[in-house]
Amino acid sequence: MSFAFLLTTFLVCLAPGIGVVYTLSMTLGGGWRAGGLAVIGCTLATVVHLAAAMAGLAAVLHSSALLFQAIKWAGVAYLLWMAWGTLRGKGTLDVKAERPGAALRIVRRGITLNILNPKIPIFFVAFLPQFITPGEGATVQLVQLGLAFVGMTFAVFALYAALAGTMRARVLASERAMAWLRRAFAASFAALGLKLAMERA
Template identity: 65%
Template sequence: MSWEFLLTALVVCLAPGIGVVYTLSVALGQGLGAGIWAALGCTVATLVHLGVALVGLAAVLHSSAVLFQAIKYAGVAYLLWMAWGTLRGTGGLQVEPAAAQPISRLVGRGIMLNLLNPKLPMFFFAFLPQFMAPTDGPMVMAELGAAFAALTFATFVGYAALAATGRQTVLSRPQVMAWLRRAFAASFAALGVRLALERA
């Protein structure tokens, strides 16, 4: 495994996206523990997409415009629903002091968000092969994908820890909380719009 792959994968993981926004909002609202469970859910979805790529379904998704569009718009709808819930301060994504959500719900939402993101299988289909030799088999792809998933989890936990560090300071200021809630809602909505404009 090359350092070029690890560096490129780290940059991809650090780039703010659906998983980062979800993990940050959960960590701010419910603390580091909840943020770690959210990060785990996002990572599990990454592993599912890796499995799909390994059996070749990513190629099918890439070649089927109808399938791509169906998954894409399901993801858009889910992101807009998350934006609306965050803006209203309801559900597991309220960016305010909140009663602990069940672990299954935190993980489940992370999985759902990334499962409905058709860009992930496209990522595995287009990104990983760049770091593979023509003679490499599925085991090499699995190794690279597992490394990417591990980097994803570590990066998201880092984001959660960062959010949890300043959590009490942020939560003690209602005006800041109101703006944060709007910012997270806008982020989910913007991600939904960007996904809607994504081409297969």
């Protein structure tokens, strides 16, 4: 596995996106455990996308404009719903006591947010083959690179959660900071939704 692949993967995972925003907001709102659950959800979504790409779904999405648009607009609607919930204090940035089933809900939201982005499996199909040597072992290489990408996703998102966790005490001590953070995360989810809305297959 080349250094170029690992470096590129690290930079791709480091770039702020839906998963990063969700992980940060969950950690600041619910603490280390909530952040860890968000990381698990986002990573599981990456596994699903990787499997879909390997199964050829990316090619289908690329050739079927209708399917691509359906998934895309479902993602846009979900992101805007998350933005509205966060702004009202009923979404991700919520510091209330954890209710029964909250852990599963955090993981499920992380999976849903990332799965409803049809560009990810297409990205895998475009990105991974660049680092594969053609031949009989190509499939094994693809699996290895995919698993490395999943591992990097988990590590980088865990790093984001750790950084947010160290800032949490200071943030929670200030109602003003919490209000601005709520607006910032709501705006981030809305902006990501609008960005997704402008994506083309």
